[in-house]
Amino acid sequence: MRILVTGASGLLGVNLASEASREHEVTGQVNALPLQGAGFEQITGDLMEDGAVEQMLDQARPDWVIHCAALADVDACEKEPDLAKQVNTLLPGRIAKACAGRAKLVYISTDAVFDGIRGGYTEEDIPNPLSIYARTKLDGEEAVLKTDPAAIVARINIFGWSIFGKRSLAEWFFYNLQAGLPVKGFTDVFITTQLTTDLAGMLLAMLAGNLSGLYHVVGADCASKYDFALQIARRMGMDGSLVSPVSVDAYGLKAARSHNLCLDATKLSRVIHKPLPQLSTGLDRFFEQYARGYPQVLRKMVDNSMENLNPYAQGGSSGN
Numbered sequence: 001m002r003i004l005v006t007g008a009s010g011l012l013g014v015n016l017a018s019e020a021s022r023e024h025e026v027t028g029q030v031n032a033l034p035l036q037g038a039g040f041e042q043i044t045g046d047l048m049e050d051g052a053v054e055q056m057l058d059q060a061r062p063d064w065v066i067h068c069a070a071l072a073d074v075d076a077c078e079k080e081p082d083l084a085k086q087v088n089t090l091l092p093g094r095i096a097k098a099c100a101g102r103a104k105l106v107y108i109s110t111d112a113v114f115d116g117i118r119g120g121y122t123e124e125d126i127p128n129p130l131s132i133y134a135r136t137k138l139d140g141e142e143a144v145l146k147t148d149p150a151a152i153v154a155r156i157n158i159f160g161w162s163i164f165g166k167r168s169l170a171e172w173f174f175y176n177l178q179a180g181l182p183v184k185g186f187t188d189v190f191i192t193t194q195l196t197t198d199l200a201g202m203l204l205a206m207l208a209g210n211l212s213g214l215y216h217v218v219g220a221d222c223a224s225k226y227d228f229a230l231q232i233a234r235r236m237g238m239d240g241s242l243v244s245p246v247s248v249d250a251y252g253l254k255a256a257r258s259h260n261l262c263l264d265a266t267k268l269s270r271v272i273h274k275p276l277p278q279l280s281t282g283l284d285r286f287f288e289q290y291a292r293g294y295p296q297v298l299r300k301m302v303d304n305s306m307e308n309l310n311p312y313a314q315g316g317s318s319g320n
Contacts, residue, residue, distance in 0.1 A: 007069030116258025
């Protein structure tokens with residue numbers, strides 16, 4: 001199977017492309033951030049430029065396109081709503097149109113499309129996004145499915161190791177706690193997050209099953225961000241007293257955050273006949289990756305000074 005991954009230098013993109021390349025022919029699209037020793041073919045180019053999407057498809061000739069690229073910084077989207085619309089809404093629609101008759105599409109969306117009043121959301125529940133990021137991602141879902149009803153839309157929440165060591169909430173907790181620095185964890189924000197490599201396995205199973213439509217592709221456990229931080233501290237024998245409980249509403253973030261974004265992924269687990277990844281096992285793998293030097297492998301792929309050249313590498317939600 002030939003798979004094209006957009007945003008291949010982002011948190012999800014690089015992990016997904018690396019996992020998929022073990023069994024499939026993978027090409028990763030990167031914007032201005034070529035990766036060294038990544039283990040998969042790469043196409044460098046700005047998807048926002050005229051004709052770039054079509055040129056990318058001509059070059060890679062994929063069976064599937066997994067569109068991870070997004071402007072995923074929630075507060076940055078509030079500052080630049082026009083850019084957020086271009087990247088998170090209009091670009092996915094253009095990709096869906098370009099893929100018609102050429103490749104099947106997976107659009108990576110986010111749990112943030114819901115207002116978080118109650119949690120436990122299924123695919124049948126009506127979204128109510130609170131931020132510009134969430135609104136543009138929901139509009140991206142609609143643009144994709146309107147153009148290509150056979151596409152997959154995957155709502156996610158992820159953690160894992162990234163090229164720059166600061167693309168996921170787990171990394172932020174880990175490195176601060178490792179340094180003996182205090183951190184704050186939201187007691188009133190709940191997520192069903194999963195490790196990036198676990199998500200990669202779920203997505204590949206969906207491709208193998210030739211699925212289509214909307215799916216919640218998340219982990220099995222609903223946890224607050226405060227509890228998430230405590231689990232990281234306990235797993236690594238760090239000082240849990242460094243984690244302070246705090247309310248998200250008192251934190252002064254620019255964009256509104258939903259309180260309960262726990263999703264129900266029963267629909268997916270029944271279709272692919274696989275259990276949902278447990279948070280505890282995902283954290284075990286997270287630390288196993290650290291122990292074998294995986295974060296250092298990722299960092300060697302690129303010079304850190306080039307980070308700001310890639311403004312829309314990461315898809316979905318990293319739980320930040």
